[in-house]
Amino acid sequence: MVQLSDFERPPSLRGIHGSPGTHANFDHDYWIRQAQEMGIGIYKLMDDGSGSVLEFARKLRANNIMPIVRMWKDRPNPGTLPSQDLSYVRRYVEEGITRWFEVNNEPNLPHEWRMGQWQSGGRPELVVQNWLIDAEAVIQLGGYPAFPALAQCSFHPECSSIRWYVDAFEWLARNAADRAREVFSRGAWIATHDAVLNHCYRDEAGEWHFEYPYDPVCQADRPGRTIMDDDNSLIGHRVPVQLLREHFDLEVPVMSTEGGVFVPHDGTAQWDPRYxxxxxxGHAERTVAMFRWLERNTPDYYFGMCPWLIASELMGHPPGPWSKDCWFWVGRELPVVAAVKQMGPPLMGPRPEPEQPVPGEPSQKARLISQWMTDEEAQEWLDHFAQDEKYRTLFRTESRGSD
Structure with missing residues (x-):
């Protein structure tokens, strides 16, 4: 059985998602230098199955940056990796470039399915059946296959990530427990897309809160709310982590290979009016605070965060929906770049993960947030945010797609 200590750990949990395209037709040295100046330890790339980013990944590795390679296919579901993709997985591993692979992407979104297949039903079950095949093949080649990252959609009626995770892990436990336990024991890991949205804030004492929905604001508004109720959070990865523990009593590495704090497109961003x-x-400030918060608050299984997105057109990708998502625009470098460069080296040593609050009776609700606040502070929040309808703002977000 592969232990957490057996996995390669990146030099820093600070990562970045590279180009939204599948080629590396750009100045490799320039972008590696930018990554190094930002203290990047993990770099997410997408390979079209032909080794399209292999040489760039090789240079990243030579510069002490750990590549994660997504084997990209347009509308990959339902299906498994073609033999050509697996031949390049072998090369990445045997040539010492990387062992970290993603074999699927956001299968809870319609545009990741072949035309007409989204409506066929049984989506989580079909995905995990095919994932087991791919995971076994990647492990056989010496790689580490990721359990597919979902778009965090909470309980969206069509794309719910939480319901998808629950159904997927229940299917594995009922129908393929031995195979699932084997792959999770031999190198499989969990990829997520932990999107902060605007679910973070700095309190009067200057402390940043990224622990949504366990933070004081959310708990005052909706006492007892847990990550299993809303995963639109930096800690959304706790949903699959919790389900893996419940069904298989296992713990594997977790890396967020997209997500982070999104660049605001139209001046400001505010998905949730409570925050x-x-x-x-503010994007720059929150990104720096996010990385520092992760360094101080994440458990041993959390290996890194790769925010979406470093650049698009500047890396040879045609203009498109991702143009305003980037840290580097054509003719403009967003403030986040300088802010991350000024962070310096990462803090050393993650702290243990705080226990998750357990919903209780009304008389116990102040206790739900006492791990983040004193009892007096918790009660003050509950008194201040009267539990009437004007504060009952169930947060939902439409899915935010990616390539």
Missing amino acids: PAYDIG
């Missing part, structure tokens, strides 16, 4: 809006300056 502050932010502009591009």
Whole structure:
């Protein structure tokens, strides 16, 4: 059985998602230098199955940056990796470039399915059946296959990530427990797309809160709310982590290979009115705070965060929906770049994961947030946010797609 200590751990949990395209037709040295100046330890790339980013990944490795390679296919579901893709998985592993692979992407979204297949039903079950085949093949080649990252959609009626995870792990436990336990014991890991949205804030004492939905604001509004109720959070990865523990009593590495704090497109961004809006300056501030919060608060299984997205057109990708998502625009470098470069080296040593609050009776609700606040502070929040309808704002977000 592969232990957490047996996996390669990146030099820093600070990562970045590279180009939204599947080629590396750009100045490799320039972009590696930018990554190094930002202290990047993990770099997510997408390979079209032909080794399209292999040489760039090789250079990243030579510069002490750990590549994660997604074997990209347009509308990959339902299906498994072609033999050509597996031949390049072998090369990445045997040539010492990387062992970390993603074999699927956001299968809870319609545009990741072949035309007409999304409506066929049984989606989580079909995905995990095919994932087991791919995972076994990648492990056989010496690689580490990721359990597919979902788009965090909470309980969206069509794309719910939480319901998808629950159904997927229940199917594995009922129908393929031995195979699932074997792959998770031999190198499989969990990829996520932990999207902060605007679910973060700095309190009066200057402390940043990224622990949504366990933070004081959410718990005052909706006492007892847990990550199994809303995963639109930096800690959304706790949903599959919790389900893996419940069904298989296992713990594997977790890396967020997209997500982070999104760049605001139209001046400011504010998905949830309970939390502050932010502009591009706030995006930089929150990204730095996010990395520092992760360094201080994540458990041993959390290996890294690769925010979406470093650049698009500047890396040879045609103009498109991702143009305004980037840290580097054509003719403009967003404030986040300088802010991350000024962070310096990562803090050393993650802290143990705080225990998750357990919903209780009304008389116990102040206790739900006492791990983040004193009892007096918790009660003050509950008293301040009267539990009437004007504060009952169930947060939902439409899916945010990616390549």
